[in-house]
Amino acid sequence: MDTKIIIRFRNRSRQDQTVEFPTPLDGPIRFGREADCEVAFDPDREDLVSRQHARLEADAQDAAAFKLTDLDSRNGTFVNRQRITGTVTLRAGDIIQFGAGGPEMEFDLSPRPVVAKATRLAEPAAPSTRDAAPAPAPAVVPAAKVAVGKETIERMIQHSESKVRRTQSIAAAAVLLVVAACVFGFYHLRNAGPAGSPAEVANQNLDSVVFFEVGWKVVDTESGRQIYQVTMPNKVSDDQGNSKPLVSGGPAYLPVFVTLNQQLEPMLSTEDGGGNYRPIGGQHTGSGFVVSSDGFILTNRHVAATWLTRYNFPDSVGVVVQFDDNMKVKDITAISQQRFPAWVPANARVLVSGSLDSGGIRLLRNSVSGKSIEGRTDYMDVTFARNRVRIPAKLARVSDQIDVAMVKIDIPRPLRKVEMLDNYNTIKQGDGILIMGYPAVSPVVVGEVKSQDVFNRAEEAKVIPDPTLSVGNIGRVIRGQAGLTEATYSSFGDVYQLTVNSTGAGNSGGPVFDDRGRVIGIFTSSNSLDVKVTFAVPIRYGMELMGTSRVM
Numbered sequence: 001m002d003t004k005i006i007i008r009f010r011n012r013s014r015q016d017q018t019v020e021f022p023t024p025l026d027g028p029i030r031f032g033r034e035a036d037c038e039v040a041f042d043p044d045r046e047d048l049v050s051r052q053h054a055r056l057e058a059d060a061q062d063a064a065a066f067k068l069t070d071l072d073s074r075n076g077t078f079v080n081r082q083r084i085t086g087t088v089t090l091r092a093g094d095i096i097q098f099g100a101g102g103p104e105m106e107f108d109l110s111p112r113p114v115v116a117k118a119t120r121l122a123e124p125a126a127p128s129t130r131d132a133a134p135a136p137a138p139a140v141v142p143a144a145k146v147a148v149g150k151e152t153i154e155r156m157i158q159h160s161e162s163k164v165r166r167t168q169s170i171a172a173a174a175v176l177l178v179v180a181a182c183v184f185g186f187y188h189l190r191n192a193g194p195a196g197s198p199a200e201v202a203n204q205n206l207d208s209v210v211f212f213e214v215g216w217k218v219v220d221t222e223s224g225r226q227i228y229q230v231t232m233p234n235k236v237s238d239d240q241g242n243s244k245p246l247v248s249g250g251p252a253y254l255p256v257f258v259t260l261n262q263q264l265e266p267m268l269s270t271e272d273g274g275g276n277y278r279p280i281g282g283q284h285t286g287s288g289f290v291v292s293s294d295g296f297i298l299t300n301r302h303v304a305a306t307w308l309t310r311y312n313f314p315d316s317v318g319v320v321v322q323f324d325d326n327m328k329v330k331d332i333t334a335i336s337q338q339r340f341p342a343w344v345p346a347n348a349r350v351l352v353s354g355s356l357d358s359g360g361i362r363l364l365r366n367s368v369s370g371k372s373i374e375g376r377t378d379y380m381d382v383t384f385a386r387n388r389v390r391i392p393a394k395l396a397r398v399s400d401q402i403d404v405a406m407v408k409i410d411i412p413r414p415l416r417k418v419e420m421l422d423n424y425n426t427i428k429q430g431d432g433i434l435i436m437g438y439p440a441v442s443p444v445v446v447g448e449v450k451s452q453d454v455f456n457r458a459e460e461a462k463v464i465p466d467p468t469l470s471v472g473n474i475g476r477v478i479r480g481q482a483g484l485t486e487a488t489y490s491s492f493g494d495v496y497q498l499t500v501n502s503t504g505a506g507n508s509g510g511p512v513f514d515d516r517g518r519v520i521g522i523f524t525s526s527n528s529l530d531v532k533v534t535f536a537v538p539i540r541y542g543m544e545l546m547g548t549s550r551v552m
Contacts, residue, residue: 005029005056005066006108007039010095012046014103028057031098032071041103047516048075048099050419056107059089064113066090072293074419075099201434201517202469206385207416208290209436209511210297211465213390215378217281218307218345221371225270227345228277230256230352232319236332247317247334255318257335258350264320264341266313268351278314280345281378282306287437287467287510288382288407289519291546293414296396297382297407298542299509300524304405305398307345307375313337348373382409388447388462397545402493402537403524406545418511421518422540427477427496435470435523435536437510439503442468468507472500475533494538496521501532512536 005021019039021029030036032052033043041049050073059065069087070077077084078097090096092109218227231253235243247254253276256267269277286303290296302309318340322331381390393407447464451457480494498512504526512521521536 003064004110006106006110008106008108010104010106012103013042023058024063025058028055030055041098046098046103048102050074050098051421053077053098054096056090066107068096068107072417073098075102198434198469198471201513202436202467204517205289205418205436205511205513206467208418209385209467210288210290211383211385211438211463211467212286212288212299212303212393212509213283213379213381213383214286214303214306215281215283215380216306216375217279217378218348218373218375220270220351221374223270226272227268227270227280227348227351227373228272229280229313230267230269231273231276231278232256232321232332246319246332250317250334251315254334255313255315257318257320257341259320259322260349264339265348265350266341266343267321268348270351270353280307280311282312285438285440285506286508287506287523289436289509289511290415290417291406291420291542293417295409295411295415296546297393297409298522298545299405299407300522300537301398301403301405302524303509304377304380304393304395304407305375307373308398309344309403311343311345313340313343346371346373346375380407382407383463383465385465385467388449388464390462399541399545402541404522404537404541404545406542418519419517420539420543421514421520422538422543423514423520424538424540427474427520427538429474429476431474432515433472433474433498433500433520434513434515434517435472435498435500435503435507435510436467436513437503437507437523438465439468440506441504442506467510468503470500470502472498475499478535492535494541495524495535496538498523498534498536500534501526503534504532512539 003023005023005025007019007021009015009017021038029038030052031039031041031049031054033041033046033049034051037052050071052071053073054071054077055069056066057069059067066089067087068077068079068084068090070084076099078100079088079090080095081097090107092107092112094107095104096107097104219225220227234246234250234252234254236246237243255278257264258267259265266280268280271277272279284303284306286299288297288299288303291298316337318335318337320333320335321329322333324330377395380393380395382393383390391409391411393409395405396408397406399405445464445466446461449460449462451459474496476497478492478495478497496512503510503523507523508525510523511519512523514520520539522539522542524535524537526532526534
């Protein structure tokens with residue numbers, strides 16, 4: 001007769017309901033709030049259960065035995081009131097619970113396996129009559145009457161009083177321990193806050209929110225050389241041959257732009273112009289958060305792959321140069337920074353070889369495969385909160401449609417990851433949020449590192465990152481494609497507008513939590529006019545990078 005696995009619910013709305021699975025199992029039985037779990041829980045009502053909380057499967061060595069594995073759940077898995085780590089073997093009648101106070105269920109088998117009764121321990125055997133003579137019966141001696149004197153009675157009284165004093169001392173010590181426990185509990189609650197409070201969310205995720213330091217550049221894939229923006233001297237000659245500034249009060253060299261298909265483009269070169277051309281690249285900081293125990297981290301695309309986002313030209317003024325048919329300069333016009341193009345380095349289209357008037361202009365074309373321009377990180381270091389050791393990171397994946405990227409660090413010990421919740425279809429205006437990250441506006445703490453290396457005695461100062469916590473609400477949900485009767489869309493993209501103004505540059509890539517400590521978005525940018533408005537990318541776009549999905 002085939003054995004059936006029976007999962008019998010013991011509390012909550014499904015009390016006394018059962019779910020049965022025939023054996024042998026086709027695959028593992030997963031418990032969680034995801035809809036495709038074999039035993040699925042209500043995602044709104046059973047919020048102590050993780051998306052994939054635990055897994056039940058047959059023992060590889062014994063098909064009649066079954067093992068339960070906790071899948072790094074946030075609130076833990078309990079068997080018979082004891083929290084488990086890793087995998088345990090279940091017995092018929094064991095009680096499983098997901099999270100302290102969470103849903104309970106009984107694991108059972110039908111028919112139940114027959115378990116042999118434990119072997120009874122025998123009484124010690126009497127000596128054998130063949131090996132030893134029977135011992136003579138002890139003589140019965142009547143007890144003598146002993147008179148109790150005054151001194152004996154006094155000693156008995158003193159002993160009794162001493163015993164009472166010891167009992168009272170033990171009781172007093174127990175009372176003190178209880179009071180101390182209450183004081184500690186009150187102090188912990190006052191400082192940590194209740195579950196889901198800002199203090200608790202910050203405490204639970206401190207080891208998951210990381211600080212980024214990045215240096216980057218762009219290169220010509222044909223030559224492998226770094227790319228610079230061409231500049232020209234800030235001077236012109238009048239009719240008498242006298243030199244004067246082209247832009248009064250401007251820098252010694254001005255960045256050059258050209259017009260291509262009625263659009264301004266920076267003129268680029270693989271030469272450095274004798275040190276006067278501007279390298280395309282830069283340095284910046286950012287934030288991110290751990291999404292897997294083996295070292296994958298989500299952040300913004302403009303943090304980890306900056307060449308794929310709008311470039312901020314460092315100059316305040318520049319010039320537009322026009323050429324004649326022989327590629328000689330025929331006109332120069334000064335422009336302010338407000339007229340600089342919204343340009344993305346990876347989409348560069350004009351590259352000149354040699355000097356400005358050498359005539360070696362090459363037009364770059366973007367094709368469906370291959371690249372003319374590629375970005376490279378000179379360094380991308382990740383530092384955990386309140387640590388000083390930098391960990392090199394490498395780019396793992398980049399979204400092709402929104403400001404999200406994923407990087408990987410290599411570290412032998414498992415990392416603490418955040419819990420994520422894709423609530424894109426249910427999020428609404430007014431929902432509470434919390435943001436963690438490393439905004440540049442926040443004062444930094446610097447630690448002095450004294451080297452103990454005999455071959456490198458240099459001392460250095462390092463920033464010790466300490467994340468900022470900001471609290472607010474969802475101010476507005478902006479859909480990239482609203483999905484109304486007529487096709488509508490947002491030119492700003494698919495984002496959540498936040499009512500948080502205590503953060504900004506440097507916080508890019510940091511997690512946006514809901515009021516229960518689950519990541520629902522990735523902080524991306526801010527706009528400042530008469531007020532400051534901040535934005536986050538829905539977490540679903542980060543979760544997409546963690547797997548693969550077909551588009552056709």
